[in-house]
Amino acid sequence: MPPKLVLPVERKRGEPALTESRRTVVCSRGGTCEAAVDASEISSLLEQKDTFVWLDLQNPQAADVQLLHDEFQFHPLSIEDATRHHERPKLEAFEKYYFMVFYELGYSRDDQRLRSQAIGLFIGTNYIVSVHNQPIATIDETIKRWQNNTAEFGNDAGALLYSLLDSIVDDYFPVIDELAERVEDIEQQIFEHFQEEALQQVFALKRDLLGVRRVVSPERDVLNVLIRREVPIFERNTILYLQDVYDHIVRITDSIDTYRDLLSSALDAFLSLQSNQLNQIVKVLTITSIVLMCDALIAGIYGMNFEFMPELHWRYGYPFALGLMVVISISLVLYLRRRKWL
Amino acid sequence: MPPKLVLPVERKRGEPALTESRRTVVCSRGGTCEAAVDASEISSLLEQKDTFVWLDLQNPQAADVQLLHDEFQFHPLSIEDATRHHERPKLEAFEKYYFMVFYELGYSRDDQRLRSQAIGLFIGTNYIVSVHNQPIATIDETIKRWQNNTAEFGNDAGALLYSLLDSIVDDYFPVIDELAERVEDIEQQIFEHFQEEALQQVFALKRDLLGVRRVVSPERDVLNVLIRREVPIFERNTILYLQDVYDHIVRITDSIDTYRDLLSSALDAFLSLQSNQLNQIVKVLTITSIVLMCDALIAGIYGMNFEFMPELHWRYGYPFALGLMVVISISLVLYLRRRKWL
Amino acid sequence: MPPKLVLPVERKRGEPALTESRRTVVCSRGGTCEAAVDASEISSLLEQKDTFVWLDLQNPQAADVQLLHDEFQFHPLSIEDATRHHERPKLEAFEKYYFMVFYELGYSRDDQRLRSQAIGLFIGTNYIVSVHNQPIATIDETIKRWQNNTAEFGNDAGALLYSLLDSIVDDYFPVIDELAERVEDIEQQIFEHFQEEALQQVFALKRDLLGVRRVVSPERDVLNVLIRREVPIFERNTILYLQDVYDHIVRITDSIDTYRDLLSSALDAFLSLQSNQLNQIVKVLTITSIVLMCDALIAGIYGMNFEFMPELHWRYGYPFALGLMVVISISLVLYLRRRKWL
Amino acid sequence: MPPKLVLPVERKRGEPALTESRRTVVCSRGGTCEAAVDASEISSLLEQKDTFVWLDLQNPQAADVQLLHDEFQFHPLSIEDATRHHERPKLEAFEKYYFMVFYELGYSRDDQRLRSQAIGLFIGTNYIVSVHNQPIATIDETIKRWQNNTAEFGNDAGALLYSLLDSIVDDYFPVIDELAERVEDIEQQIFEHFQEEALQQVFALKRDLLGVRRVVSPERDVLNVLIRREVPIFERNTILYLQDVYDHIVRITDSIDTYRDLLSSALDAFLSLQSNQLNQIVKVLTITSIVLMCDALIAGIYGMNFEFMPELHWRYGYPFALGLMVVISISLVLYLRRRKWL
Amino acid sequence: MPPKLVLPVERKRGEPALTESRRTVVCSRGGTCEAAVDASEISSLLEQKDTFVWLDLQNPQAADVQLLHDEFQFHPLSIEDATRHHERPKLEAFEKYYFMVFYELGYSRDDQRLRSQAIGLFIGTNYIVSVHNQPIATIDETIKRWQNNTAEFGNDAGALLYSLLDSIVDDYFPVIDELAERVEDIEQQIFEHFQEEALQQVFALKRDLLGVRRVVSPERDVLNVLIRREVPIFERNTILYLQDVYDHIVRITDSIDTYRDLLSSALDAFLSLQSNQLNQIVKVLTITSIVLMCDALIAGIYGMNFEFMPELHWRYGYPFALGLMVVISISLVLYLRRRKWL
């Protein structure tokens, strides 16, 4: 039945060739860890109840995919999902393991770009397999801490999974803080000195908030399933810990919604401000131009070349004309001021 | 009880006459396939547990409809739904079979038009009947692959249905990608060189996104019913595969919602931009016209024909007037600049 | 306990007096139908299991209301609801019958007016009572078809109810099509030649869509209850038929939502278009008036009456002035074009 | 445990002192009613199964509150809620009684003001206690009708409660009608002769609709609990009656939502209209002022005082200039008309 | 398993050093209270069923955290949540206690600033531990009242918790009232004398309403869990009291939603008003400037220096020109008035 197993690793356009890496760490219940294990030994190791295997595949190649199939006997569909990396965060139950997709988020301050990377996780009773494309510091650290501290962690998939998810989610907070900073900056700009580029920033920020929400929202569902299941997947103590991660995700979702709301009101406020300013400007334009046109009309009238224009010959015709202009201008301004126009 | 069975096939206005086609493929469990079977044999074939029948009807005529009723004994209502083709995607349980409506989506790049076509599917224990109006490549390929590979697929309605739905949904992705491309183009246009036609494009794009959502959203429900049923319709392994299709549909729905959000913000941004530009333009208009009107007023004053205007007889009256204009213009600009108007 | 039974039939303001009509059709299981039955016989007929009574009351009077109470022994509250006719669509279970409110929709093309009329239905095991104010063709036809075809329909409340509801809902489609047509017209107008009356049309159309939604949405709930009930009201085959009606209603609800969305985007597009055009117009106004004012200023300057203005006595003063105007105008336009203003 | 029982009745700012009133009506099952009963007898009356007590407290004082506590033994919290009167509509189950908050709505046409008043209701098996601040005609009438008709009502809390709630909800309809009238008026104004005060009316109307919704929406929940409870509170027949009240509330909620939608579209339509008119006006301004400025420029040119201007000495210079103006004006208008500007 | 216990207390940027305080109050069932207890005695006190301990930690230090772990044996995660203080309101069940996060809200009128402070609460059968950063008057008072009135309260976690939550929620109302006041002020400003700063106020107010909603909404969920639990946490009487607090929270949520709605309509109204005024102003500008330009054109024409202009030599040329201006002005105004432009 399709899909076939031999999966060609997809190449995204314009992406540089990636370094590959396969890391297997095996720890036995006694506390001894082996850092490099031969791939072909894995299936026999998995049968020993007192060993725990963590296999980390970075930028997996055909041979790695074959390993997942032959040694771990994962379902082709979950192997496909783990290696294709454009899945939504999710949790799926297979007969002997769970398959989870989770995302790492990063933010580079220089070019204000959000970065996200999917991590595929196969969670069995005595193994975890993590699959991803680019190096992920959090995974390296979690493995290292576990290697050095097997006693503390135990050989327990739940405790290890918590460690990993907690670190991943902890790394979301600085990203959210950056976005919050940008929201604040935009608010300030709007009420102080608005520039046209700010609008492009608002748009980019909306896009980023949307992007983060799109990752975090299904992750919340994943964690909710993990902790609320009738038949719990992990033991009660582990669930308490996962609940803590769930809490953080809920808080992040909350924050994002708040920032989206704030951004919308900021834009609304900006539009109102502009509409108010336009009103003000047009008012001034109207009043000034009417006053000036009235004065110009008077000048125009006395610039006419009629033979018989008595005022032209008055001694004080000129000051009279100037006075007329002043009087009309002042009257107009006073009139408009009384009608609350000025 | 109405509706009567003899259904006249509806003619949509202006649509050219369609070529008809009826294809029956029967495969027995042993792996042998027969490509053309006489219609009247079908009912007896269906009674043999080890054969599997796929009947594909393209642009069905009265005789085809009669066949569905006499040989398969489908309920008149589901026959009607299958031949009328303006149904929403849905799944309905009848006593001996399921009736499903699913849609093929296509996109022609030339005229930027979205195309959709309903497929009616009757799913029994050892048969699938597919009904549609226009040729559908996906169906042809699925049947061909099955014919050549009965061993791999087995004679299992679930596996065949998965094959078909997976291909159909896989074909949605290029459509979504085209829409995403258009959203991006519009974003760019808005911030670079906006033209009035772009608005018409925004509107057409919204309409397409709405159209796709209207197909995909009930299809998600259909797949959800297939995989979450208390009493499962298919065996567990098949459900894993259908879950994969469900996943893809969820991702597509997600994407569409994101693009709709982005399109809305793009339009909002455009409106803000325009309102900002209008402000800027009106400001310049106001200031320039006030300056020019002041200068013109001075010219007008010294163009008056009064007999007694001392300035007119000054030696430097003319440069004085020009100087007055320059001084007033500069003062005005300086004043407005200080009031943050310029 | 209030309300009292003797219900005065409400008169809506300005409504003409209605013709009354009471029609009773009784069919016995054998297939014989009687078209006119004496009111007082009804209660005894209802006790015969093999007869089926359809009583249709148009614009019911006090005597009709009394009949519903005395012969059918309906609950005063349901009688009130059936005769007052401003109820929402609903389904209510009483001890021996169901009471349903459903709506007929019509559309008159001439004055583009939507018309709706409530129908009260009492559904018992061997009777249906329909109550309404104005003549309803659908009811007449259903009764006639049943009279001529008792064999086909059977004496089954469910089959008759399906027939009636199906016809009513089928009549919604032309109404929806009219509304769709109007949405399309408005879209076209917006992008081609907008007139102020179009806005009034948009508003009226929104109102109609709201009106249809308000009828159709609770009707969907009514049908949902009919087909999803734990303890089904009708037998399984009838429910299949009612499911078909439910389907149609869902499709209609879908369509209305789509049209509302389209209408909103059309209005948004219109506002953007207008804002864009305003920008364009104001730009042209600004530029042209600045150019003209500059030229006029030059003319004004050389219209001043100073004694000592050397240019006035130049041989080529006049062409020089005209040339100055042309040069300034062209420079301005070039300058603004370079600043992307034109 | 707090809150303490002796509740000081809250004084709202600026509210005049209220007249107090305590009314107790006792009816025995036989049908005899006593209109005035001594407070201290109540607890013993409540123990007689065949009497029914209705106690109505208007603007309750400390002694009344004490009575509720000592004779009826109500929970301090429900007494507090009944006397403070800023509760949301709700239904709460206590061990021996239900406590309900419901609202009376009124509308005074003169000052277009909506008025609402909370009513606290304690509902026991053989008593109802109603508590409110201002006189409520509906309560008076219900009690009077019950006194005169004990036979009809019975000594049944459910029937009495229905009577009261039905009257209260019936009184909502005229209020809704007034609001509907105002919505219609505003629609008309918007399309006919808009005045600035209309906007203030729109705002006030939105506020009123919000206010009514805020009362009616939780009341719907209250009635829903009353009629849908697994263990029904009242007997089946009473529930049929309460269902009728529920129906009316649902209809009112529906109406309010419709009016809010209509009001929003009316405002949107108004904004579009205005934006359209602004466009139109600015267009006319632009075109006319350009035409006039062109003509004025020509006049200005021939008003220049150059010595050598051949046209000035032409015999037909003046008509030539006037003709030039006419030609330029007409050409401009024709040109703009061809570019669809006019 | 991480997180480690020794938690460094987080320092928020720019926040002054806080005074610390640890208060332990122990009351035995007999009614005697001890105000200061040695930390090391706590675990033995907790084992005595007839004593009740309230430990209040303000700005907890490392030793306090150790105490929570060693004497109370709280889970590290809940200790972390209690001391970090950026949690959402929540309720979590641990094996022997509940952990709750609730917020105090305050409003300082001077700088119109909203203030919120998290309170962590550990609720066991015979103890409550409250953790917070700044002094909270409500906690002090609740403890004092309990100390003086153990008899009334009993040694019951539920009654004490109610006392505390009720006081906290009661303190929300003045905050809401302040916000309501600000909403009202803004409404008035919009319809009377709008100033640009008002928009900044609208924005700040939206932000505050959002902030309060973000605290109050999950608190409603917390209380809902407390009172609706299948296996109730507290005894029935206590739940009645907590239901009262729940009620208040629901009312507050309602109010906030109403104020947000009102604020939005106020802004919409403001935009409509402005757009209306702009229209009015531009109309006046248009009409006046057209009239003035027409008059100026006439003046310009008669200011031309043509040799042959008969009007110039008319006796009544000048009054004729002035008359022409008046006639044209009046005709224009009359014409525009007839076209409903004025």
Ligand SMILES: [Mg+2]
């Ligand atoms: Mg964490």
Ligand SMILES: [Mg+2]
């Ligand atoms: Mg951590």
Ligand SMILES: [Mg+2]
């Ligand atoms: Mg900053």
Ligand SMILES: [Mg+2]
């Ligand atoms: Mg935590």
Ligand SMILES: [Mg+2]
């Ligand atoms: Mg943590």
Ligand SMILES: [Mg+2]
């Ligand atoms: Mg936690």
Ligand SMILES: [Mg+2]
């Ligand atoms: Mg696929």
Ligand SMILES: [Mg+2]
């Ligand atoms: Mg595929």
Ligand SMILES: [Mg+2]
């Ligand atoms: Mg592109």
Ligand SMILES: [Mg+2]
């Ligand atoms: Mg997949």
Ligand SMILES: [Mg+2]
């Ligand atoms: Mg796939």
Ligand SMILES: [Mg+2]
């Ligand atoms: Mg999958």
Ligand SMILES: [Mg+2]
């Ligand atoms: Mg139909």
Ligand SMILES: [Mg+2]
């Ligand atoms: Mg039909």
Ligand SMILES: [Mg+2]
């Ligand atoms: Mg058309």
Ligand SMILES: [Mg+2]
């Ligand atoms: Mg159908």
